[in-house]
Amino acid sequence: MTRRIAISLLAGVLVSPAQFSTGKTRGIPVAAITIEIFSDFQCPACKALHEQILKPLVADYVDKGRVYLVNRDFPLPMHAYARQAACLADAAARIGKYEQVADALFANQESWAKDGKVEETVAKALGPADAKKVLALAKAPDIVAEVESDTQKGRDAHLQQTPTLIVTHKSKSYPVSGIVSYPILRRFLDQLLAQ
Amino acid sequence: MIRWTRLLLRLLLAGVFVYAAWTKLRQPWLVFALSIDAYQLLPEWAVLTTARVLPWLELAIGVFLLTGLWLRYISILAAVILAIFFITMLLSFGKGMGIDCGCFGVGEPLSAKTLARDGLLLASALTLAVVARLH
Numbered sequence: 001m002t003r004r005i006a007i008s009l010l011a012g013v014l015v016s017p018a019q020f021s022t023g024k025t026r027g028i029p030v031a032a033i034t035i036e037i038f039s040d041f042q043c044p045a046c047k048a049l050h051e052q053i054l055k056p057l058v059a060d061y062v063d064k065g066r067v068y069l070v071n072r073d074f075p076l077p078m079h080a081y082a083r084q085a086a087c088l089a090d091a092a093a094r095i096g097k098y099e100q101v102a103d104a105l106f107a108n109q110e111s112w113a114k115d116g117k118v119e120e121t122v123a124k125a126l127g128p129a130d131a132k133k134v135l136a137l138a139k140a141p142d143i144v145a146e147v148e149s150d151t152q153k154g155r156d157a158h159l160q161q162t163p164t165l166i167v168t169h170k171s172k173s174y175p176v177s178g179i180v181s182y183p184i185l186r187r188f189l190d191q192l193l194a195q
Numbered sequence: 196m197i198r199w200t201r202l203l204l205r206l207l208l209a210g211v212f213v214y215a216a217w218t219k220l221r222q223p224w225l226v227f228a229l230s231i232d233a234y235q236l237l238p239e240w241a242v243l244t245t246a247r248v249l250p251w252l253e254l255a256i257g258v259f260l261l262t263g264l265w266l267r268y269i270s271i272l273a274a275v276i277l278a279i280f281f282i283t284m285l286l287s288f289g290k291g292m293g294i295d296c297g298c299f300g301v302g303e304p305l306s307a308k309t310l311a312r313d314g315l316l317l318a319s320a321l322t323l324a325v326v327a328r329l330h
Binding site for chain 2: 043175178185
């Protein structure tokens with residue numbers, strides 16, 4: 001336990017925030033708390049969570065080595081373009097541009113959810129060379145399988161809605177669904193870290 | 196007949212209230228606070244107070260229903276609480292909010308099923324409040 005805390009603290013001090021982010025994950029895997037965010041790019045509540053909660057959560061906990069963040073895809077069947085968006089974001093993760101693409105998808109959600117121009121939204125967020133790579137990668141079977149694998153993990157956890165955060169601390173998991181206010185989430189995380 | 200109806204409803208509601216309290220008290224109280232917060236109806240201080248108080252209130256109602264003490268008043272209190280839950284859930288469901296019901300711990304989405312269940316419990320509590328006044 002002491003070793004784990006020491007590693008977390010050291011990692012928080014020695015590793016820069018940019019190095020913390022690896023594809024769909026952010027932070028250090030040995031952090032005391034792991035938060036898996038099951039999200040659907042076409043879901044308005046997921047957009048709110050991404051834009052209101054994620055930034056302070058990353059700054060206060062993830063980049064300080066206290067929380068390990070894992071983004072998981074859970075495209076809901078009622079959202080026509082959610083799976084395509086998830087594939088594009090996962091493809092962007094392969095070239096280290098997940099956060100950039102996720103930001104763009106959520107910021108322009110209303111627009112592409114209406115006209116279906118998901119690829120155009122992603123392409124705008126990336127340079128031409130990266131966009132070409134990502135659009136090609138998004139159709140690869142392993143990317144499609146990755147989205148399905150995340151979705152299956154959600155089903156295994158009996159998820160039925162997005163966004164759902166699964167907060168894991170000392171082998172105990174606490175699912176939290178819907179939009180939550182950051183001050184209460186922060187209290188909860190502090191309570192877990194104090195244990 | 197009235198006596199048996201009263202006993203049946205009393206035990207049913209007692210079981211439900213005690214179980215609801217137990218599912219909330221066995222986990223960190225802030226998990227329940229997050230469930231309440233997801234309804235986006237209360238300010239932070241009210242969310243925290245409700246999360247602290249409600250499970251104990253549910254437990255107390257359950258125990259009183261089990262013993263049958265002050266049944267006339269406790270059955271009204273149970274009906275009022277269930278009515279508040281029902282209205283809150285109905286409004287949130289109507290808005291299409293994809294949130295947890297928060298009824299029995301975490302992990303149960305707010306749905307037509309949870310609404311129907313709460314409606315039935317409310318009807319049971321109202322019936323109990325009426326039959327508790329009859330001999």
